[in-house]
Amino acid sequence: MFKRKGENLDYTCTADVERGEVVVINDALGVAASTAKKNDVIAVYMTGVFLLPKDTSTELQQGKKVYWDPAAKKVTVDANDGAESNPTAYLEAGIVWETALASADKVQVKIG
Known part of the structure; x- marks a missing residue:
């Protein structure tokens, strides 16, 4: 059953991040879609x-x-x-x- 395209990942920030900054989530690498503070949930571009x-x-x-x-x-x-x-x-x-x-x-x- 189809769930999502998988272009973005919802991520709870473990530190403050800036829009466009690389975000490492375990073995995956993505790019922050927005600026956020620690514990905020943001979209991370995965492609x-x-x-x-x-x-x-x-x-x-x-x-x-x-x-x-x-x-x-x-x-x-x-x-x-x-x-x-x-x-x-x-x-x-x-x-x-x-x-x-x-x-x-x-x-x-x-x-x-």
Whole structure:
């Protein structure tokens, strides 16, 4: 039986969030649809193309799989699996929608 399209997820905020900020919910990555305070319930986009922060040392090519570094709060091509040097495992974020030059501080990423 069909329930929902699944484009948005209702989420109870565990911290204050800004509209457009990446929200990590267990093993899932989404983007806040609105600004909210801790304990507010908001919609989190689970699919779509979003402009996300990236490291300015690497060019990201269109179609490349990218990951979310929760410590740096940036997209990376590194698929860190929780190695001892950095125990925080990265989440798969999606693919680069449009090539971003190394100097760019943001990149379009297709999530979901």
